[in-house]
Amino acid sequence: MNASADSFQPIRVLIVEDDAVTRTxxxxxxxxxxxxxxxxxxDSMQPALEWMHTGAMDVLLTDLGLPDGSGVDVIRACRRLHPHCDIxxxxxxxxxADVVACIEAGACGYLLKDGPKNDIARSVLSMREGGSPMSPLIARMVLERIRAPKPSPAPHEKKSRAVVQLTKREIAILDLIxxxxxxxxxxxxLSVSVGTVQTHIKSIYSKLSVHSRGEAVFEAQRRGLLKRNAEST
Structure with missing residues (x-):
């Protein structure tokens, strides 16, 4: 038997969706x-949370409006129990507010249900390759939020933000993310290997104390680290 076939491991996907037609x-x-x-x-939050304590997963697909809670709580639990899972x-x-809450909780992608359901597999694979699939409306909202002028931080905030220093390469990678x-x-x-990119991203996560691409972008913008990049686009 082919050794590569023996080592193949499918990407395990968990779905949390209360609408039966959509879930199917x-x-x-x-x-x-x-x-x-x-x-x-x-079809609801509680059984999904119980499953997460013993089940193995690589990707979480979740709705927000669940009959017994919020999808944001599902995201937070997933991030805590399965830190390497893409959401x-x-x-x-x-x-x-929902978009920001999801990204801050750890979501990597945000799709509206008006898109074709048969494209979800492609979006999952894109996310596993390092992408952040978003519906065009959501992507535009995120970009506009990043570009929006921010009020001047209070003196104590300036001090805390000055602690984080990203290299020019790390800022370039964050901008591309x-x-x-x-x-x-x-x-x-950037003419480097994927491994080098991943090493830089791990460094960025560590410096910003975050665990996902979305969190990294929002935290960098909150600290003013992407201001020049946003204004130049």
């Missing part, structure tokens, strides 16, 4: 992709 469509899309595996599908939100909500580029694309654009 998402499940079928995941099951139709050979590199993905449906780890579980739940994507699938929702009807284009509310900025904010634009939705995958690790592979970033490596090509």
């Amino acid at each position: 469509a998402l499940s079928l899309s995941i099951q139709a992709e050979p590199t993905l595996m449906l780890a579980g599908a739940f 994507m939100v699938l929702t009807m909500s284009a509310n900025e 904010a634009r939705g580029e995958t690790y592979g694309n970033i490596a090509t654009m």
Whole structure:
């Protein structure tokens, strides 16, 4: 038997979606992709949280409006129990507060439900490659939020922000992450290896005390580290 076939491990996907039709469509899309595996599908928050304590997963797809709680709580639990898991939100909500809450909680992607359900497998694979799939409306909202003028920080805030120092290369990588580029694309654009990009990203996460691409972009912007990049676009 081929050794590479023996070592192949499918990407395990957990779905949390209360609408039965949508949940079925998402499940079928995941099951139709050979590199993905449906780890579980739940219609509410509590059974999903219970499953997370013993189940194995690589990707979480979750709605926000669940009958027994918020998808944000599902995201937080996933980030705590499965820190290396990639998280994507699938929702009807284009509310900025919801988008920010999800990204700050640890989401890597944010898709509105008006998109085709059969594209979800492609979005999952893109996210696993380092991308941050977002519906066009959400991506524009995030970019506008990053570009928006920020009030001058109080003196004690200036002191705390000055502690973090990113290198020029780290800032360049953060800017490309904010634009939705995958690790592979970033490596090509900067003429370095994917491993080098991942090393820089680990350094960025450590310096900013974050655990996801979305958190890194928002925290860097909050500290004013991406201000020059945003104004030059």
